Amino acid sequence: MSEANTKPRPTTPLVAVDIIIELPNGHIVLIERKNPPTGYALPGGFVDVGERTIDAAAREAFEEVSLRVSGLKQFHTYSSPGRDPRGHGITVVYVGQALGDPRAADDAKEVVTIALTSDRADLYLRRLCFDHAEILTDYFIWRRTGELPTRE
Numbered sequence: 001m002s003e004a005n006t007k008p009r010p011t012t013p014l015v016a017v018d019i020i021i022e023l024p025n026g027h028i029v030l031i032e033r034k035n036p037p038t039g040y041a042l043p044g045g046f047v048d049v050g051e052r053t054i055d056a057a058a059r060e061a062f063e064e065v066s067l068r069v070s071g072l073k074q075f076h077t078y079s080s081p082g083r084d085p086r087g088h089g090i091t092v093v094y095v096g097q098a099l100g101d102p103r104a105a106d107d108a109k110e111v112v113t114i115a116l117t118s119d120r121a122d123l124y125l126r127r128l129c130f131d132h133a134e135i136l137t138d139y140f141i142w143r144r145t146g147e148l149p150t151r152e
Contacts, residue, residue, distance in 0.1 A: 013079070013088040017057040018044035018132070020095045020139055021069055021102070027115050028136075029065055029098075030124055031108035037085055039129040042136075044091065045107065057094040065111050066103040069096035076138060076149045083131040093135055116140060 019042060021029040030040045043064040047056040054072055061069040075093040083089065102111040114121045125133050138149035 013081075013090045015047045015053070016044055016084075016089050016091045017047060017053050017060060018042040018091050018093045018135065019057045019061050019069060019072075020075065020093065020136070021061060021065065021067060022095065022097045023113060024097075024099065025113075025115075027113035029067070029102050030112050030114060030128075031064055031104065032110040032112070033129060034107050034109040037129045040112070040124050040127050040132075041129045042093075042132050043108070046089075053092045054094065057092075057096070061096070061098070063106040064104075064108045066105050067098040067100055069098045072096040075142070076135075078131055078135060078151075080131065085130075091130075095139070116143065 021043060023029065029043060031043050032040055043061050045056070045060040045064070047053055051059075054074070057072055058069055061067055072094045073096070075095045077090065077092050079090045081088045083091070102113065104111045112124065114124055125136060128136070138151070142148055
């Protein structure tokens with residue numbers, strides 16, 4: 001047996017995806033989580049072994065909000081060790097578009113759609129889990145200026 005096969009595997013962060021789903025009316029999709037940590041969040045979840053992150057994003061969007069997302073583009077990767085209270089996790093965030101009415105499924109208790117410029121958006125932004133308020137702030141800046149985030 002070679003030396004490489006006898007070394008223990010390193011302990012690494014979990015890998016997840018989150019999806020900013022844009023609807024034709026200018027709204028984006030948020031879920032209210034069934035499981036802790038509770039609150040609102042972007043649709044998303046963990047990447048399965050053997051799965052590409054872009055495929056995980058499409059799968060999670062369908063599983064959580066019953067939407068087929070198209071045009072998925074990687075937005076940014078967030079890796080701050082404190083971003084998830086359950087433990088160190090890295091998320092690859094995608095932006096995509098969908099048609100239809102989202103419906104809560106899987107880990108989603110409820111689905112809400114918000115306009116980026118509405119007064120109601122601020123209400124949900126204050127109740128977001130994880131670092132999703134930071135992610136959406138970066139997304140709003142990108143939409144307004146075209147400037148991609150630089151923070152990790």
